[in-house]
Amino acid sequence: MPRWSWAEIASLYWPRPNALAQLANYTLRVAKPLFWHDSSRGWPKPLIGGTAFVLDFGNAIVGVTAAHVVAEFRRTKQEIPATVCRLCDTTLDLESSIVQCSSRKDITTFSLSRDHANALGDNRRAT
Numbered sequence: 001m002p003r004w005s006w007a008e009i010a011s012l013y014w015p016r017p018n019a020l021a022q023l024a025n026y027t028l029r030v031a032k033p034l035f036w037h038d039s040s041r042g043w044p045k046p047l048i049g050g051t052a053f054v055l056d057f058g059n060a061i062v063g064v065t066a067a068h069v070v071a072e073f074r075r076t077k078q079e080i081p082a083t084v085c086r087l088c089d090t091t092l093d094l095e096s097s098i099v100q101c102s103s104r105k106d107i108t109t110f111s112l113s114r115d116h117a118n119a120l121g122d123n124r125r126a127t
Contacts, residue, residue: 030054032088032120034065036073040082048076052087052110054117061112063087067103070094087112090119 035049050069055062073094077083085094094110101108 034063034069034085034087034092034094036076036083036085036094038080038082039084040080048072054112054120056117061114061117062099063097063110063112065108065110067101067106067108070098070101070108071103087116088120090116092116 030053031051032053033049034052035047037045037047050065050072052063052065052069055064073083073085077095085092092110092112097110097112099109099111
């Protein structure tokens with residue numbers, strides 16, 4: 001079986017010039033860091049996490065991340081109670097904001113307030 005690079009695969013689906021760069025730029029614009037750290041330790045310190053994206057439905061704002069990211073957060077929080085979760089540069093009480101978590105589908109949704117979403121900035125969520 002031949003091995004293909006991501007650029008070769010992308011060229012089959014996106015034959016336009018710079019399509020891969022455009023896709024990467026868009027992904028970096030909507031994918032947001034969801035990370036946690038031990039708030040009892042000084043800097044520098046390890047940051048652990050993944051990514052999330054935010055959907056604004058007008059009447060509700062929902063964050064989406066992988067269930068394995070939440071599982072790792074829970075393991076860390078169990079071991080280190082002073083663990084603080086952040087979405088970009090805002091603190092997030094991830095555990096209490098979870099709407100649904102499916103380890104089988106590896107997806108978790110969590111709710112965000114309008115104020116929290118606004119703190120992320122206009123280009124920080126997909127509409």
